[in-house]
Amino acid sequence: MNNMLIATALRKDLELYFSEDDLARNIFYTSSLPKDMVQCSLKIKDDMILAGLPYFVEAFRYLGAENLKLEAFEQYEGKKFLKSEKAEIKFELPFSIALTGERIALNLLQQASSIATYTNQFVEIAKEKGVSILDTRKTTPGHRSLEKYAVRIGGGHNHRLGQTDLWMVKDNHKSFFGGVKQAVEFFQSMKGFYTPIEVEVHNMDELDDVLSLGIRHIMLDNFTPEMIEQAVAKKPSGVTFEVSGGIRLSNLNEYLIDGLDAISVGALTYGAPSVDVSLKYHR
Structure with missing residues (x-):
């Protein structure tokens, strides 16, 4: 996948999504969040087909996580996971970005994974x-x-x-x-x-x-x-x-x-x- 093209295509959507959190209303809070790197684990907690990782990754990149690369996640997109596997996908983010972006990133990932999983049952x-x-x-x-x-x-x-x-x-x-x-x-x-x-x-x-x-x-x-x-x-x-x-x-x-x-x-x-x-x- 071309990260630059995806970023360009999703920028307007992400601007709308993050506007719902109204980050600018308390810029003093968001700007004061520590920027220390944290170890992140995306936990797969159901039988599912994982979908929407380009949206998930780009949500954090939109907030400035330039170190996060879509290429590191491509092997997991469309993959079938079992709940019993207790699978985790690990990566790093600044704490401020992880905290600010996680809900929107997870909402997009969950929505896409739910649809992909359900569709595949019909298919x-x-x-x-x-x-x-x-x-x-x-x-x-x-x-x-x-x-x-x-x-x-x-x-x-x-x-x-x-x-x-x-x-x-x-x-x-x-x-x-x-x-x-x-x-x-x-x-x-x-x-x-x-x-x-x-x-x-x-x-x-x-x-x-x-x-x-x-x-x-x-x-x-x-x-x-x-x-x-x-x-x-x-x-x-x-x-x-x-x-x-x-x-x-x-x-x-x-x-x-x-x-x-x-x-x-x-x-x-x-x-x-x-x-x-x-x-x-x-x-």
């Missing part, structure tokens, strides 16, 4: 059928970059980072424009030569309409497994079918149907169970 089940697991835009405002990155570390795929990555025809479009055909024609009028269109369908009649329009990417929204089987029987060559809606770890296997390309799960980013990490340090 491990779905890979047997060759079905890709996708995230959605149901991300925490201000944290999309972190959360989408964590999905990739967990083995998942990003659906789209923003609305204009792919024109997605949803219910509200169809309702406003007067139907599937009219909504598709609106997005075609945007003249995005390389911008694909995906259409969300809710029943077999809509699927037939969309297929007749030559759409290559189709989301089967809230389809039952039985409906998915009917849909894939009609699937033309070169068309991708994605399923979304109500899919959890507990019922994922029911949706892993031959001919299906992907399953998108909003809960990857808004419902991942938290994993536990902590930071301890001493002289």
